[in-house]
Amino acid sequence: MLDNLANINGLPQYIRIRESIRERILGGELVRGEKLPSEDELAMVYGVSRMTLRQSLADLIDEGLLYRKHGVGTFVALQQFARDHTVLRNFIETSKEEGLNVEEKLLDARLTSAKFQVARALNLEEGDKVVCLKTLRILEGNPITIHEAYFDHVKFSDFLEGNIEELSKDLLAYYESKGYKVKRGIQRLEARSIENDIAEILQIDESTPLLYKERTLYTAEGIPVEFLYCYNRGDLYSVTINLTT
Amino acid sequence: MLDNLANINGLPQYIRIRESIRERILGGELVRGEKLPSEDELAMVYGVSRMTLRQSLADLIDEGLLYRKHGVGTFVALQQFARDHTVLRNFIETSKEEGLNVEEKLLDARLTSAKFQVARALNLEEGDKVVCLKTLRILEGNPITIHEAYFDHVKFSDFLEGNIEELSKDLLAYYESKGYKVKRGIQRLEARSIENDIAEILQIDESTPLLYKERTLYTAEGIPVEFLYCYNRGDLYSVTINLTT
DNA sequence: GAGTGGTCTAGACCACCCG
DNA sequence: GGGTGGTCTAGACCACTCG
Numbered sequence: 001m002l003d004n005l006a007n008i009n010g011l012p013q014y015i016r017i018r019e020s021i022r023e024r025i026l027g028g029e030l031v032r033g034e035k036l037p038s039e040d041e042l043a044m045v046y047g048v049s050r051m052t053l054r055q056s057l058a059d060l061i062d063e064g065l066l067y068r069k070h071g072v073g074t075f076v077a078l079q080q081f082a083r084d085h086t087v088l089r090n091f092i093e094t095s096k097e098e099g100l101n102v103e104e105k106l107l108d109a110r111l112t113s114a115k116f117q118v119a120r121a122l123n124l125e126e127g128d129k130v131v132c133l134k135t136l137r138i139l140e141g142n143p144i145t146i147h148e149a150y151f152d153h154v155k156f157s158d159f160l161e162g163n164i165e166e167l168s169k170d171l172l173a174y175y176e177s178k179g180y181k182v183k184r185g186i187q188r189l190e191a192r193s194i195e196n197d198i199a200e201i202l203q204i205d206e207s208t209p210l211l212y213k214e215r216t217l218y219t220a221e222g223i224p225v226e227f228l229y230c231y232n233r234g235d236l237y238s239v240t241i242n243l244t245t
Numbered sequence: 246m247l248d249n250l251a252n253i254n255g256l257p258q259y260i261r262i263r264e265s266i267r268e269r270i271l272g273g274e275l276v277r278g279e280k281l282p283s284e285d286e287l288a289m290v291y292g293v294s295r296m297t298l299r300q301s302l303a304d305l306i307d308e309g310l311l312y313r314k315h316g317v318g319t320f321v322a323l324q325q326f327a328r329d330h331t332v333l334r335n336f337i338e339t340s341k342e343e344g345l346n347v348e349e350k351l352l353d354a355r356l357t358s359a360k361f362q363v364a365r366a367l368n369l370e371e372g373d374k375v376v377c378l379k380t381l382r383i384l385e386g387n388p389i390t391i392h393e394a395y396f397d398h399v400k401f402s403d404f405l406e407g408n409i410e411e412l413s414k415d416l417l418a419y420y421e422s423k424g425y426k427v428k429r430g431i432q433r434l435e436a437r438s439i440e441n442d443i444a445e446i447l448q449i450d451e452s453t454p455l456l457y458k459e460r461t462l463y464t465a466e467g468i469p470v471e472f473l474y475c476y477n478r479g480d481l482y483s484v485t486i487n488l489t490t
Numbered sequence: 491g492a493g494t495g496g497t498c499t500a501g502a503c504c505a506c507c508c509g
Numbered sequence: 510g511g512g513t514g515g516t517c518t519a520g521a522c523c524a525c526t527c528g
Binding site: 032033051064067075077078079080081182183184185186187188189190191192193207208209210211212215217218220221222223224232234235237238239240241242243244245 | 277278296309312320322323324325326427428429430431432433434435436437438452453454455456457460462463465466467468469477479480482483484485486487488489490
């Protein structure tokens with residue numbers, strides 16, 4: 001009765017209810033700090049059992065949109081955190097959503113042999129064949145990031161024969177199309193001095209520090225999919241991270 | 246029947262079952278990639294309903310220890326991710342657990358007026374009174390990090406009258422003791438060139454880049470608790486982050 | 491078709507908080 | 510004491526996967 005966009009056929013009830021509540025919060029119908037009706041009441045309003053209703057709330061609490069107080073009630077959080085946990089997002093799409101002018105330039109794409117660090121991360125043997133994909137990302141005309149991604153040539157043997165320019169724009173989608181849906185990752189960040197070749201590509205001098213990143217991506221099963229080196233201009237690039245206890 | 250440490254009285258069953266399963270995995274009884282018994286069977290073994298058992302599994306799946314395949318079964322993940330989502334941890338305790346020699350030196354603790362950025366982060370007005378706590382962290386004899394934390398003097402008025410040396414060793418515990426349990430946070434990382442005063446304290450020259458961090462901590466309700474500037478030696482310090490879709 | 495996880499119900503009792 | 514969320518049950522039917 002309260003749903004609109006959330007009322008798509010085929011979706012489980014708890015998802016439709018969750019989205020309905022989310023819309024009521026984001027739309028301003030439920031104000032920050034405001035108490036929601038009790039679980040019993042919400043379950044009645046939405047016409048489901050309390051267990052089902054709690055499944056809806058659980059997701060929103062995990063996202064930081066709601067919080068519970070035992071014996072008191074459920075409330076809309078004062079501070080809105082990440083709407084979802086999506087830390088892994090496609091760089092180009094994300095930047096475009098923010099209205100930024102983004103270009104991506106293919107620097108190199110080739111078959112090579114895995115060195116120690118790459119092999120270890122991808123659970124391969126040193127010397128095994130891997131695809132190396134190097135790209136430069138340009139934000140509002142400024143070269144800002146060099147990406148150097150490695151992935152198993154056995155799992156992704158058709159990459160180099162495909163439309164590399166196109167495929168490299170959304171590697172996550174490409175991995176998924178091959179049956180490797182990325183679910184988790186581990187990344188490590190460092191501040192580094194810049195090296196000559198990197199300085200040249202990013203068109204900066206050697207006094208600018210570099211935000212250096214290493215990242216490994218995995219499926220839900222824990223299969224490593226990609227290992228990445230990433231060199232970011234320190235003065236133009238920063239990384240924002242949501243933390244939870 | 247299978248529990249031991251997980252069999253503490255007073256704990257909900259789903260937590261005891263969860264910990265029992267976790268122990269069976271970490272203890273090697275359940276191997277990576279191995280299929281668990283079906284939910285029906287596990288529920289019977291543990292003597293609970295299937296819904297209760299699923300609550301146990303949900304936590305372990307969220308942690309990345311297990312994954313499910315619809316119509317197939319539940320499996321132990323191949324790669325073990327963070328055992329829990331605890332990204333927020335006490336630096337000193339964590340380092341000690343890793344067997345590292347850690348010292349913390351109090352540099353400054355005083356009452357001051359919130360400048361623009363601090364005021365905005367803590368939801369205060371510019372000029373409102375805040376406590377500023379500056380500490381130096383020394384790892385294995387190397388000065389590695391300068392922490393500059395700010396928190397509301399109204400919420401935490403007794404800090405400066407307390408044993409500052411002691412309290413500053415676990416600020417999260419101090420905040421919690423005042424009714425502000427930290428649940429979430431947002432942090433931002435940058436690579437920066439070093440400034441004179443920082444270089445002097447960290448005993449490094451100005452060619453070493455700095456891993457600069459800003460962080461705001463919040464309660465589950467979304468109340469801001471602490472705003473922090475953090476200056477880390479780039480060549481000795483790196484930040485590891487777990488990502489999820 | 492058999493087995494698995496995904497969703498859902500209509501109750502129940504408990505622990506916690508507040509007036 | 511009354512209202513709230515926390516935990517738990519004993520079923521049910523559906524959707525998916527595989528042989």
